[in-house]
Amino acid sequence: MRRSVASALVAALALTASALVACTADPPAPVTEQRGPRGAVPAGLERYYGQAMTWEDCAPYAKTDGDREPLRAEGVRCARLTVPLDYAKPGADTITLGIVRKPATENGARIGSLIINPGGPGVAGLSTAVRLSGVADVNKRFDFIGFDPRGTGSSEPAVHCLTDAERDAERADDDELDASPSGVAKVEAEQRDYVAKCAERTGHGAAMLANIGTRDVVRDIDVLRSALGDEKLTYLGYSYGTRIGSVYAETFPGNVRAMVLDGAVDPTQDAVAELVAQATGFQSAFTDFIAWCVQRQDCALGGDATRAQSAFQRLVRPLVTRPIETSDGRRLSFSDATTGVTQALYSEKLWELLNTGLNELKQNRAQTLMSLADAYMERDRHGRYTTTQDAFVAVRCVDDTRVTDRAAVLDAQRRYKAAAPFLDDGGPASDALDACAFWPVPPTGTAHLPSVKGLPPVLVISTTGDPATPYEAGVALAGALGGRLLTYEATQHTAFLQGVRCVDDAGAAYLTELRLPPEGVRCSA
Known part of the structure; x- marks a missing residue:
């Protein structure tokens, strides 16, 4: 079963539609910015970390009916980020990721970017990031950044296995x-x-399938952090996005400013x-x-x-x-x-x-x-599917031991x-x-207890009645990362920025002020 904030937000996100004002005028001309490189830059990757990004109208990035309205919201712009297909060969083939930005609404108080992943694995993240921006006040201080992980949504190429x-x-x-x-x-x-079709129908074939896992997604996030002009990463990961967060923390502990990990995947299972x-x-x-x-x-x-x-x-x-x-x-x-x-x-x-x-x-x-x-x-009324199911399989086949x-x-x-x-x-x-x-390529990851030195305190949110990522997984992840656990008493999958004031206030205070909630804090509906 997929683990994604998207399922939990089917009803909740609909409530935010009124907060997103559609832009009906002609979209502004594209604007190219170069904010990077910022922070540590791995050798050989300078051109990626310092790349300019061209922010443009999001219409070409909307791959589903559900994407179109949020991606038309006022001020929302999209861009493409270029990353190596294989980080071991940064001078060879490249791929691109679809990125969305909803700018901070109080520019004078802006802290930086909040990069958001909705989980899955394999779920596209553009429209989710925009919708979440309308729920609480966090968007006052942060640009909300959504991205379609490699192989998904508007990123190119997308994993493709089955026709509709x-x-x-x-x-x-x-x-x-x-x-x-x-x-x-x-x-x-x-x-x-099915496996043969995945290799045949996906751009770059087996090479793409070999480099689609969390190992590679976290490196993409670090490139994105730098290109956005942020020296340190501020990250919000839901569901499988918590695994992405914990692997990023292991890989780049010195690059973390703050992390909210909601609906945790147990790193040891x-x-x-x-x-x-x-x-x-x-x-x-x-x-x-x-x-x-x-x-x-x-x-x-x-x-x-x-x-x-x-x-x-x-x-x-x-x-x-x-x-x-x-x-x-x-x-x-x-x-x-x-x-x-x-x-x-x-x-x-x-x-x-x-x-x-x-x-x-x-x-x-x-x-x-x-x-x-x-x-x-993710089948629409016209009988068309997103690539999520194919990407889910592709990621899990390289993230886990067979x-x-x-x-x-x-x-x-x-x-x-x-x-x-x-x-x-x-x-x-x-x-x-x-x-x-x-699967035609070997795994690139495995379940394990994270071992991280030099990581700032992170906030883990776990819901007592979460069906997809059980409560105990959040307890385990908070312990492994030395983070603070916030417990939400309800039956649902994930909680932050979904209109639960106790959870939203605690998460917002942590992201903006780096102030963790008290030990043992519990919230209820």
């Missing part, structure tokens, strides 16, 4: 639930085909441990949803909390063999239905919609759950089903290997 039609077909097919030898063979053939921990988190969020739902007369799962999960399974398990056709001719599969449910579990604001979708399912209708699944998969032992895969699947019984399809676990087992 192929993605639709993949979602409608529940082959991965077939644990028979023939079923496993079919799934693995599809995974090999391998892919299997993460999968099981996340399953546990979503099961807890589903239990909270049940407690909310059974108090309502229209609860799709009835009025008895002890029987609600069984009622849910009776609704969704038949989809394994009998998917429901939607109004646009697609079919809601078991996988799509559970994807839609997990999308709604990212935030309590989506529970009403989830209950509606489950009530529709009782009537053999699928529109709401399919719409929730489309939101998670799991190629079938016994380990089978054990992981069994543990996953036990940890999240509401997502269990009712069939046996499968030992089919995933795409990463067949």
Whole structure:
């Protein structure tokens, strides 16, 4: 499952739209600035760290319908940052990253740039940064900077594996639930085909796939820091963006001014441990949803909390063999239905919609759950997908140690089903290997406990009922980095700059004044 602030902000970010004034006049002419190099510059990378940036109209950078409105906001401009494809060969091929800037609104009080990553991995970050700028007062003191990490969104080239039609077909097919030898063979053939398409359809091919991981993204961020004219980095990372933050801290500890890491990924967990921990988190969020739902007369799962999960399974398990056709001719599969449910579990604001979708399912209708699944998969109303799903796979395949032992895969699947019984399809676990087992290039990262000397205090925010990045992961990351932990008591994924005053005030004070909240501070909705 992806871990991204984007899912948590489906409802919250919509509230900020009124704060973004669309620019209706002709956009100003492009402006070229050279603010770098600033701070330490690694040998051989001088031309990147000192490059000029040309700020222009953002229209060409908007890759989705959801990007267009925020990127038209007054004062918002975009630019391209050039970085090496391979940092070991800085004189060879280059790629470009899409960057957005929403300038500080009180220029005389400006501190610098706040570089923001929404997570994923692989989620484009331009529109998220602009939307967040309208939530609190942090934009008074900082330019809000969003970037599309290498291989994503407006960055070029983007990772591309499946066509829109192929993605639709993949979602409608529940082959991965077939644990028979023939079923496993079919799934693995599809995974090999997927990997081959990624290498064939992505610009620079295997070289791009080899250099798309967090190891390389943090080096891009350091180039961006310097080109923006900041001697030190001020960073806000959500979800998987916390892993980016912790790796940056290890790589460039002397370049850090401040970091807010919200919705932490446990730095010590391998892919299997993460999968099981996340399953546990979503099961807890589903239990909270049940407690909310059974108090309502229209609860799709009835009025008895002890029987609600069984009622849910009776609704969704038949989809394994009998998917429901939607109004646009697609079919809601078991996988799509559970994807839609997990999308709604990212935030309590989506529970009403989830209950509606489950009530529709009782009537053999699928529109709401399919719409929730489309939101998670980033499919627009025209049937077009973003590159996020492909980039997610590409990054994870180089960021984590591969799991190629079938016994380990089978054990992981069994543990996953036990940890999240509401997502269990009712069939046996499968030992089919995933795409990463067949990836054409070796990993460039691995889970480990960060070891950092000379790092300024960082602020880690962790939510007690976070389904995607469980609370304990934030505790672990704060301890590993010697940072301050802020606890938010709620059931949702991430919290900062989402309208929770206690959290927003603490984060703003830290970013602007470098003043950490007291030890043990807890916030609630």
